[in-house]
């Protein structure tokens with residue numbers, strides 16, 4: 715079972731019952747609470763500022779899921795932390811789920827559509843990961859009180875997703891050009907003309923139709 719916050723206890727009570735205790739020490743809105751119950755394969759990917767980065771996928775998708783979520787979670791956390799402020803929660807888990815088709819930014823336990831896990835490091839999943847992690851700041855740590863202010867979630871998450879992509883493309887360009895730290899297999903699809911980065915000079919662009927969905 716997976717939920718928000720830190721796992722404090724996991725005990726087998728008997729053949730049919732297991733006790734798990736999760737502690738969410740940072741206040742979150744009720745719509746950001748989540749429980750995931752399934753057989754999971756769990757990978758502890760690494761740490762960011764002492765906090766676990768985890769991948770929870772179905773056992774049948776173990777290798778694919780561990781590949782798909784290995785990147786870019788840590789780089790995204792680092793970028794948003796540098797740009798906005800410290801990451802608020804105790805851990806960050808990327809979780810495969812049948813309950814969503816894209817992603818759901820539930821605090822520190824993000825759900826992704828089960829069919830998005832392919833093991834091919836596809837751009838669509840990568841973009842959703844970047845977007846949902848941006849929500850940990852915009853929509854979660856700072857949240858709207860009414861639907862009238864949904865822009866606080868989706869506007870800023872979209873904007874900061876593009877900022878990260880611009881940052882990543884710049885690094886990819888340098889890495890591929892200088893062949894320093896990216897394998898050619900990843901560089902072969904690199905075409906800066908096809909990126910979705912935009913330069914923002916005015917807040918007006920936040921309401922512009924030129925921003926991709």
Ligand SMILES: [Zn+2]
Pocket residue numbers: 845849867868871
């Ligand atoms: Zn969103």
